[in-house]
Amino acid sequence: MSRAMSLQHQRSASSLASSSSWVDAAMEVGGxxxxxxVEYWRSLAIASIFPLIGSLLYHYSRTVISINEGEQALxxxxxxxxxxxxxxxxxxxxxxxxxxxxxxxxxxxKQDEVDEKEGDEGRFAPPKLEFQPxxxxxxxxxxxxxxxxxxxxEDREVYDNYGRRSVSSYGGSCIITIWFAPFAKQLxxxxxLQGRQMWLEKRSKKTExxxxxxxxxxxTFDVKTRPSRPLSSVIVEGNIKEMICEDAIRFLNSxxxxxxxxxxxxxxxxxxxxxxxxxxxxxxxxxxxxxxxIILVPLHSDRMDDSLxxxxxxxxxxxxxxxxxxxxxxxxxxxxxxxxxxxxxxxxAVTLSGLLNAIDGVGAQEGRLLFMSTNHRERLxxxxxxxxxxxxxxxxxxxxxxxASDLFDQFFVGIGATKELFTxxxxxxxxxxxxxxxxxxxxxGVFMKARDDLSKVTYExxxxxxxxxxxxxxxxxxxxxxxxxxxxxxxxxxxxxANDEKTQDDVTGYVVKRWTGSPxxxxxxxxxxxxxxxxxxxxxxxxxLLAKSGTIYFELTYEETLPGMISLQCGFVTEGAMEGSAFDxxxxxxxxxxxxxxxxxxxxxxGTRSIKFENGDAKSWNCVWMPGTxxxxxxxxxxxxxxxxxDGQWExxxxxxxxxxxxxxxxxxxxxxxxxxxxQLKYCFDEDKMVHSPPPMSLWEGKKD
Numbered sequence: 001m002s003r004a005m006s007l008q009h010q011r012s013a014s015s016l017a018s019s020s021s022w023v024d025a026a027m028e029v030g031g032x033x034x035x036x037x038v039e040y041w042r043s044l045a046i047a048s049i050f051p052l053i054g055s056l057l058y059h060y061s062r063t064v065i066s067i068n069e070g071e072q073a074l075x076x077x078x079x080x081x082x083x084x085x086x087x088x089x090x091x092x093x094x095x096x097x098x099x100x101x102x103x104x105x106x107x108x109x110k111q112d113e114v115d116e117k118e119g120d121e122g123r124f125a126p127p128k129l130e131f132q133p134x135x136x137x138x139x140x141x142x143x144x145x146x147x148x149x150x151x152x153x154e155d156r157e158v159y160d161n162y163g164r165r166s167v168s169s170y171g172g173s174c175i176i177t178i179w180f181a182p183f184a185k186q187l188x189x190x191x192x193l194q195g196r197q198m199w200l201e202k203r204s205k206k207t208e209x210x211x212x213x214x215x216x217x218x219x220t221f222d223v224k225t226r227p228s229r230p231l232s233s234v235i236v237e238g239n240i241k242e243m244i245c246e247d248a249i250r251f252l253n254s255x256x257x258x259x260x261x262x263x264x265x266x267x268x269x270x271x272x273x274x275x276x277x278x279x280x281x282x283x284x285x286x287x288x289x290x291x292x293x294i295i296l297v298p299l300h301s302d303r304m305d306d307s308l309x310x311x312x313x314x315x316x317x318x319x320x321x322x323x324x325x326x327x328x329x330x331x332x333x334x335x336x337x338x339x340x341x342x343x344x345x346x347x348x349a350v351t352l353s354g355l356l357n358a359i360d361g362v363g364a365q366e367g368r369l370l371f372m373s374t375n376h377r378e379r380l381x382x383x384x385x386x387x388x389x390x391x392x393x394x395x396x397x398x399x400x401x402x403x404a405s406d407l408f409d410q411f412f413v414g415i416g417a418t419k420e421l422f423t424x425x426x427x428x429x430x431x432x433x434x435x436x437x438x439x440x441x442x443x444x445g446v447f448m449k450a451r452d453d454l455s456k457v458t459y460e461x462x463x464x465x466x467x468x469x470x471x472x473x474x475x476x477x478x479x480x481x482x483x484x485x486x487x488x489x490x491x492x493x494x495x496x497x498a499n500d501e502k503t504q505d506d507v508t509g510y511v512v513k514r515w516t517g518s519p520x521x522x523x524x525x526x527x528x529x530x531x532x533x534x535x536x537x538x539x540x541x542x543x544x545l546l547a548k549s550g551t552i553y554f555e556l557t558y559e560e561t562l563p564g565m566i567s568l569q570c571g572f573v574t575e576g577a578m579e580g581s582a583f584d585x586x587x588x589x590x591x592x593x594x595x596x597x598x599x600x601x602x603x604x605x606x607g608t609r610s611i612k613f614e615n616g617d618a619k620s621w622n623c624v625w626m627p628g629t630x631x632x633x634x635x636x637x638x639x640x641x642x643x644x645x646x647d648g649q650w651e652x653x654x655x656x657x658x659x660x661x662x663x664x665x666x667x668x669x670x671x672x673x674x675x676x677x678x679x680q681l682k683y684c685f686d687e688d689k690m691v692h693s694p695p696p697m698s699l700w701e702g703k704k705d
Contacts, residue, residue, distance in 0.1 A: 072192060073152075076174045078202070079195030080150050083141040143187050151175045200291070204228070207284065208293035210320075212312055228288030229281070235407045235440055236278045240394045244269060244282070247392055248290060248369055252319070255367065265366040268359070268389050272377035273396040276441030279373040280325065282396070287321050292369070295322045299330035299350055306354025313358040318367035327384075328374040352381055359389050399443055400435045407440060408457075411447040417454045428458045432465065545685060548669045553634040553694040556674055557682040559627055572635050572642060572670040630691050633672065636700045640666040643699055648692035650699055 138151045152174045206225040234241055251267040258265040271279040287294045295316050298304055316322060324330070330350065358364060372390070374380060385393065399407065408426055417425075446464055450456035545552065556570050632645035640663055643650060674683065684690050
């Protein structure tokens with residue numbers, strides 16, 4: 001029995017032990033579950049908190065600034081290319097060649113050093129290769145102690161002219177990110193200032209040429225650079241380049257003045273004259289002198305039309321030179337309907353009205369210099385070259401002896417020739433030169449062939465003259481070239497109005513004063529000179545011939561007309577009227593103009609309708625003006641009378657000739673004056689060279705109202 005109890009006790013103990021182990025196991029499992037749950041929730045909390053903290057730091061510890069295309073983007077890209085350590089760490093790169101033709105967006109600062117080391121032989125060396133960050137890649141750099149990331153360029157959808165879509169990398173915009181900086185805006189400003197300084201230093205040695213990419217939409221420009229050409233290297237007649245440069249600088253420094261006066265901040269220039277006389281060269285050199293890019297407007301493109309031209313003109317940068325070459329051939333000659341017909345036939349063309357709106361319409365850009373060039377100024381519409389669109393016109397003619405001498409010196413001074421050889425070669429060259437017969441480009445061609453041997457200049461000049469003699473004789477200066485010369489000489493400094501009196505005493509010959517806001521004086525021979533008036537109402541006054549007593553007489557020969565509204569006025573203005581005058585037309589009611597005039601419609605060939613002017617009022621005067629008609633103008637200051645003759649007739653009883661004006665103010669003194677538009681005149685102030693005789697004294701004996 002005891003044994004049985006012992007077995008039962010053992011069984012109970014074993015059962016109890018087994019039960020205890022199960023409890024321990026359950027408790028252990030429960031602990032593991034509890035521990036796992038705690039760890040899970042802890043890790044989950046950590047996983048949620050740290051990204052949240054990271055997100056907060058990412059968004060609130062950085063400053064992101066987006067810079068759209070423009071000069072500021074160029075400044076930032078220039079600064080980034082100077083961070084050589086950061087550039088070396090970039091893994092996605094693109095290959096670029098430098099050393100010949102470069103793009104402003106891709107220029108490295110070392111490019112200037114490359115160009116400076118290249119000589120004439122270096123031009124034939126292979127282009128230098130450069131690795132640059134790919135567009136869209138973020139580059140990490142430093143500004144002081146602060147990290148900065150910069151992303152230049154983006155992918156943009158573009159379309160060709162056939163509507164086909166493609167994705168193109170566009171490097172015009174930038175995104176700059178500055179981390180952990182409490183004054184990020186100040187750092188960004190510092191980066192841009194550094195980039196701007198680097199960019200300006202590079203730009204001072206380069207001239208940017210912006211050409212329009214016509215095969216893509218949105219429209220963009222392809223920017224290329226070339227070494228800047230010194231303004232002194234451009235040889236043109238007279239002081240044209242100095243005058244244009246001074247005028248452009250004055251304009252660029254006068255923005256606030258234009259704003260205060262409510263005048264559109266634009267300036268237009270027209271360069272005209274024979275081919276090869278430096279029009280394009282002057283614009284290129286001027287861009288380098290002023291550190292402005294040149295925007296080439298392709299008016300001759302088959303795909304160019306009015307809307308595309310307006311878009312190009314509206315998207316140009318503020319400070320730039322817009323250049324339209326051969327403007328006369330870009331526009332169809334004739335009515336607007338002909339232009340529209342050509343546009344339909346060619347699939348695109350610029351009309352005159354479209355060009356005018358692009359130049360100074362509502363959407364026209366301000367702050368730019370517009371240069372237009374032409375070989376045939378007489379073909380241009382008056383609306384295109386009126387003041388406000390074209391403010392400065394300059395005739396660039398063929399080489400005179402002075403201009404040819406300057407070009408000779410530029411080529412051969414400093415080449416190592418002896419003084420005797422240099423002097424002899426220059427004298428022989430100038431002796432053979434026909435002033436006004438050769439363009440600067442043709443003379444440059446002669447010098448290029450003899451640049452290594454000065455003794456060849458005479459030989460090459462003889463060859464050119466022999467070749468020219470086989471062709472038509474060099475054409476003499478045309479009438480419109482003559483007026484261009486006269487206008488160029490009159491457009492000297494605008495500030496010497498106060499020195500008019502001194503200038504008139506010092507100059508020799510006659511003085512022509514152009515009737516503008518600030519009249520200026522120059523010396524010019526006024527005897528039997530032909531002048532072609534292309535603009536409407538260009539007025540010339542001759543203050544050197546002020547008559548205070550006695551009789552003054554001059555003649556005008558009416559020679560030729562041009563299609564369009566022809567105008568002609570000739571006569572006298574009083575001395576008091578010229579005091580501070582600023583009138584473009586003698587018909588202004590504030591001024592007294594004595595004489596006669598002619599207005600002919602575009603349908604007429606010869607003048608058949610004439611008028612007289614008196615105190616600003618027009619009176620009928622039935623005089624027929626034909627080519628060859630000689631108009632005589634005489635004033636007798638003592639009697640206060642003015643007389644007009646036609647072909648030598650001073651009195652015929654019809655009030656068409658003879659004494660036509662009588663006014664006491666004439667006794668104060670009068671200036672001879674004439675003005676015209678779209679006609680050709682020949683004027684003479686020397687009685688010994690006149691066609692007809694001055695008026696007889698009997699003409700002044702009676703007064704005629």
